Amino acid sequence: MPSSTIDCAPYREELLALASTLPQVPRADLYGFFDDAMQLAKRLPQELRDGLDEFNANGNLDGYLLLRGLPVEPDDELPTTPTSSPPPEDRRLLNMEAMLCIVGGRLGLLTAYDQGYGNRRSITVLHELYPSPEAHHLSGGTSKTQLEFHTDLSHHAHQPNYILLACSRGDHEGKAATLVGSIRKALPLLSNDVRDHLFDRVFTRQFDIDAPEAIAHVKPLYGNKNDPYVSFNRSFLTAETPEDIAALDALSAALEAVTEPVLLTRGDLLIIDNFRIAHGRAPFTARWDGKDRWLHRSYVRTDRNGQLSGGERAGDIIPFTPRR
Ligand SMILES: O=C(O)CCC(=O)C(=O)O
Numbered sequence: 001m002p003s004s005t006i007d008c009a010p011y012r013e014e015l016l017a018l019a020s021t022l023p024q025v026p027r028a029d030l031y032g033f034f035d036d037a038m039q040l041a042k043r044l045p046q047e048l049r050d051g052l053d054e055f056n057a058n059g060n061l062d063g064y065l066l067l068r069g070l071p072v073e074p075d076d077e078l079p080t081t082p083t084s085s086p087p088p089e090d091r092r093l094l095n096m097e098a099m100l101c102i103v104g105g106r107l108g109l110l111t112a113y114d115q116g117y118g119n120r121r122s123i124t125v126l127h128e129l130y131p132s133p134e135a136h137h138l139s140g141g142t143s144k145t146q147l148e149f150h151t152d153l154s155h156h157a158h159q160p161n162y163i164l165l166a167c168s169r170g171d172h173e174g175k176a177a178t179l180v181g182s183i184r185k186a187l188p189l190l191s192n193d194v195r196d197h198l199f200d201r202v203f204t205r206q207f208d209i210d211a212p213e214a215i216a217h218v219k220p221l222y223g224n225k226n227d228p229y230v231s232f233n234r235s236f237l238t239a240e241t242p243e244d245i246a247a248l249d250a251l252s253a254a255l256e257a258v259t260e261p262v263l264l265t266r267g268d269l270l271i272i273d274n275f276r277i278a279h280g281r282a283p284f285t286a287r288w289d290g291k292d293r294w295l296h297r298s299y300v301r302t303d304r305n306g307q308l309s310g311g312e313r314a315g316d317i318i319p320f321t322p323r324r
């Protein structure tokens with residue numbers, strides 16, 4: 001199995017040189033910005049290109065790839081951690097945004113989604129993640145409470161293949177670990193009965209938007225029976241029978257048993273295989289002092305499992321399409 005962490009510190013100058021050729025105000029023309037980032041991705045250092053391509057082709061046991069030591073700005077040169085989204089259209093490119101887009105451009109198409117939650121989440125390719133006192137308990141803006149295990153956009157027909165989390169600032173106390181539970185590690189812990197019960201078992205979820213047809217079908221395990229994809233989100237998987245509840249409890253316990261905390265610090269870029277791990281985040285204490293935890297997040301589509309049908313571009317905005 002390939003290693004799941006790559007030390008990028010040796011490539012610092014090379015990466016900064018690449019980033020410096022990108023348009024310096026990304027939100028002035030996001031399509032153009034992503035096109036440039038995809039071109040630059042061809043010039044990433046060889047070790048990085050190989051690591052990304054290998055992960056894209058075969059994944060790994062851990063279900064993630066972590067790039068460490070990327071060239072983040074010194075903390076006093078960074079803006080204060082945002083307290084609202086979206087950022088100003090004219091905000092200048094940050095190094096970790098550049099890394100996110102170049103690396104994402106190597107993997108596939110950076111994509112924006114209407115997630116089907118009404119106005120609760122803004123529809124954009126470049127998300128800002130920071131603690132917020134008013135956060136919904138299932139959103140990345142939580143801090144005091146654990147963000148429970150989930151698959152991002154498992155209810156969407158074009159669920160993204162990868163989630164990229166690029167860290168400009170870690171949390172003050174080093175507690176806000178991203179929790180990753182890999183199905184390749186968890187599967188051997190499940191009995192055959194549980195596997196059979198969950199494989200291709202359809203759970204339905206009605207979305208609270210005005211359309212009665214907005215019902216998503218979500219399967220906890222699907223794909224190749226010996227190496228399945230996982231879709232896990234207890235608030236979507238509404239168990240109907242005692243067997244459902246027992247099987248979901250077993251999957252939940254297995255994912256928890258193999259969970260690895262990945263503590264993101266400045267200069268880290270975590271690539272999550274959204275088909276093969278469920279993820280969450282440990283609770284932490286925000287200080288609201290302008291220096292709180294700050295991540296940049298994007299979704300990447302590839303041709304895996306029906307995400308692309310031809311003609312798509314990086315920067316596209318995908319309407320809400322419930323999974324069936
Ligand atoms: O903050 C993190 O590390 C993960 C956030 C997350 O999972 C989300 O926003 O969906």
Ligand SMILES: [Fe+2]
Pocket residue numbers: 150151152279
């Ligand atoms: Fe998430």
